[in-house]
Amino acid sequence: MAKTITLRVFRGDANGGTTQDFRVETFPGMVVLDAIHVIQKEQDPSLACRWNCKAAKCGSCSAEVNGMPRLMCKTRVDALPTDKPIEVFPLKTFPVIKDLVTDVSWNYEVAKKIQGLTLADEGSKEPLRMQQIDVDRVQEFRKCIECFLCQNTCHILRDNERKDVFFGPRQMIRLASLEMHPLDVADRTQFLKEVAGVGACNITKCCTEVCPEHIQITDNGIIPLKERVADTYFDPVRKLLRWVGGRK
Amino acid sequence: MATVTGSGTLPESKRTDAWWVQPLGIAVGLLVFIAYATFRAFENDLYLTTQHLASAWSSGQVADLLSPFYSPLFVVDWKIFGKSVSPALLILIFPLSFRLTCYYFRKAYYRAFFLKPPACAVPSANKSKRWTGEMFWPMAFQNLHRFTFYFAVLFLLNHLHDVYKAFHFVDGWGMSVGTLVVILDVVLLSLYVFGCHSCRHLVGGRLDCYSCDALSRTRYGMWRKVTFLNQRHALFAWISLIWVACADLYVRSVCAGVIPDVILFKVGHGG
Numbered sequence: 001m002a003k004t005i006t007l008r009v010f011r012g013d014a015n016g017g018t019t020q021d022f023r024v025e026t027f028p029g030m031v032v033l034d035a036i037h038v039i040q041k042e043q044d045p046s047l048a049c050r051w052n053c054k055a056a057k058c059g060s061c062s063a064e065v066n067g068m069p070r071l072m073c074k075t076r077v078d079a080l081p082t083d084k085p086i087e088v089f090p091l092k093t094f095p096v097i098k099d100l101v102t103d104v105s106w107n108y109e110v111a112k113k114i115q116g117l118t119l120a121d122e123g124s125k126e127p128l129r130m131q132q133i134d135v136d137r138v139q140e141f142r143k144c145i146e147c148f149l150c151q152n153t154c155h156i157l158r159d160n161e162r163k164d165v166f167f168g169p170r171q172m173i174r175l176a177s178l179e180m181h182p183l184d185v186a187d188r189t190q191f192l193k194e195v196a197g198v199g200a201c202n203i204t205k206c207c208t209e210v211c212p213e214h215i216q217i218t219d220n221g222i223i224p225l226k227e228r229v230a231d232t233y234f235d236p237v238r239k240l241l242r243w244v245g246g247r248k
Numbered sequence: 249m250a251t252v253t254g255s256g257t258l259p260e261s262k263r264t265d266a267w268w269v270q271p272l273g274i275a276v277g278l279l280v281f282i283a284y285a286t287f288r289a290f291e292n293d294l295y296l297t298t299q300h301l302a303s304a305w306s307s308g309q310v311a312d313l314l315s316p317f318y319s320p321l322f323v324v325d326w327k328i329f330g331k332s333v334s335p336a337l338l339i340l341i342f343p344l345s346f347r348l349t350c351y352y353f354r355k356a357y358y359r360a361f362f363l364k365p366p367a368c369a370v371p372s373a374n375k376s377k378r379w380t381g382e383m384f385w386p387m388a389f390q391n392l393h394r395f396t397f398y399f400a401v402l403f404l405l406n407h408l409h410d411v412y413k414a415f416h417f418v419d420g421w422g423m424s425v426g427t428l429v430v431i432l433d434v435v436l437l438s439l440y441v442f443g444c445h446s447c448r449h450l451v452g453g454r455l456d457c458y459s460c461d462a463l464s465r466t467r468y469g470m471w472r473k474v475t476f477l478n479q480r481h482a483l484f485a486w487i488s489l490i491w492v493a494c495a496d497l498y499v500r501s502v503c504a505g506v507i508p509d510v511i512l513f514k515v516g517h518g519g
Contacts (some may be wrong), residue, residue, distance in 0.1 A: 010259065010261075010428070013504050017259060018259065019259055026395065028326065052488055054341075064261050066261065066264045066265070066489075067261040067263035067264060067369055067370075068263055068368070069260045069264070069368070069369055074501045081264065084264065087259070087261040088259035088261075088266075089259075092260070092369075099399060106439065131458070131459035133458045133459055133468055134457055134458050134459050137257060149351060152369075153368050153369050155364065155365040155372045156381065159371055159372040159373055160317075160372070160373045160376055160377060160379035161375075161377055162377065162379050162380075165379075165380065165383070166381075167365075171337060179456075180456055181456065181462075182456050182457040182458075182459075184456070197381075198384065199380075199381055199382050199383035199384075199388065200379065200381035200382070200383055201381055201382070202354060202358050202364065202365070202381045202382055203351050203354045203355050203358070204355050204358050204359055204365060204368075204370035206365065206367075206369070209368050210368060210369075218351075219351075219445070219478065219479075222421075223351050223449075224445075224449060224453050224454075226391070227394075227445065227446060227449035227453065228449075228456065230389070230391045230392075230393075230394065231449075233391070234388070234391035235391060237393065
């Protein structure tokens with residue numbers, strides 16, 4: 001039997017806002033994004049929401065549902081307590097444009113600062129050949145759909161507002177995919193330490209907890225990058241070995 | 249309209265689930281361990297069966313058991329305020345530094361004790377626009393985890409020696425419940441130590457190309473095995489932590505005569 005739920009949705013923009021309650025009739029398998037669409041269709045077409053695939057692959061419908069960063073299209077209504085209104089808010093870390101739509105352009109701006117894949121022989125016409133064992137590790141990072149839930153939940157960006165020192169988990173994953181690429185020859189260690197701010201991360205793993213693609217962001221991305229930085233900057237033994245071996 | 253806020257202020261959504269259960273459980277678990285370990289470190293007694301149960305040892309009724317808190321065994325001849333300094337205080341610095349800089353325990357105590365943040369999307373305590381995390385000293389000491397790992401490996405080797413001695417009775421070789429306790433202790437500690445993120449990096453994580461040569465392929469195989477343990481690092485961190493306290497409690501209880509060390513089998517020197 002259809003059940004009616006209450007959605008408490010943020011309405012407003014960067015200057016201020018309020019919440020508005022909507023009553024929505026559920027249907028089997030309904031996700032929060034469906035409920036938002038029902039509101040747009042039947043009650044208030046001015047409610048703004050970014051979405052695209054409704055299949056948890058485009059990363060557009062990120063929001064905070066009952067305070068937890070989630071994809072609205074992957075959050076089933078019947079998995080949430082319905083005795084209280086279901087709260088749907090925009091991502092807290094980024095400026096609100098309107099209602100549930102936030103301005104995530106900062107993520108693209110910092111991404112531009114990262115040196116892309118750098119091959120030893122850029123002019124070569126030969127196809128790039130890689131063995132599966134070399135690809136396995138970085139393939140995980142390619143699953144990222146850029147929903148920015150990790151960026152949103154990272155307390156360095158969210159609570160401490162340190163976008164000036166830390167690029168955030170998403171960019172760490174991008175850096176890891178480049179640093180661990182078998183054909184990449186660039187060394188981004190200094191960039192990681194001094195510009196991207198990998199040292200700002202204190203490994204609380206919230207980015208991993210909210211990742212809808214289940215990428216082990218901290219264990220497989222950020223920590224290995226921290227260890228690479230430690231190789232260069234915090235390991236006097238390796239420094240000595242490099243010096244003895246005549247390497248930089 | 250349910251809630252109206254002033255201009256420039258955005259209402260916030262708060263998590264409605266029981267997010268506080270995990271940090272509270274971790275805080276309680278760690279505090280219980282810290283309290284017990286501190287008590288035992290200062291107690292400076294009841295850690296070696298051959299010393300505290302000399303008559304039982306000389307009559308072959310107990311194995312040569314040493315508490316992991318007092319391993320490696322050595323005597324400190326220092327006194328503070330007329331009281332002997334416990335060797336455990338010097339020993340425990342090394343496993344403590346390993347666990348303190350461990351990537352799993354960092355998550356655990358940053359969340360449970362420092363509330364930075366207590367849980368995901370829950371506001372951190374003491375928000376600061378000057379947050380630098382582990383970028384600068386003294387917090388940059390967390391980057392020295394690999395050195396604590398080296399010491400942890402040395403301690404494991406020493407624990408293996410303790411296992412060897414735990415098979416030893418004054419009148420031959422055998423096995424007691426205490427022997428099993430110390431064997432399990434070294435197994436669990438090994439699963440924890442060799443699943444460490446620094447170990448994972450050192451055995452193969454730092455390589456970019458695993459297929460380039462035979463050595464890299466070998467290191468890839470090792471990296472895969474360490475990765476298997478690393479994926480269960482939190483589990484082994486907790487089990488080994490609990491068991492090391494249990495092993496100490498067992499040795500203490502045997503030394504205090506509270507429980508007997510039941511001998512499972514024994515082979516005399518004569519066969």
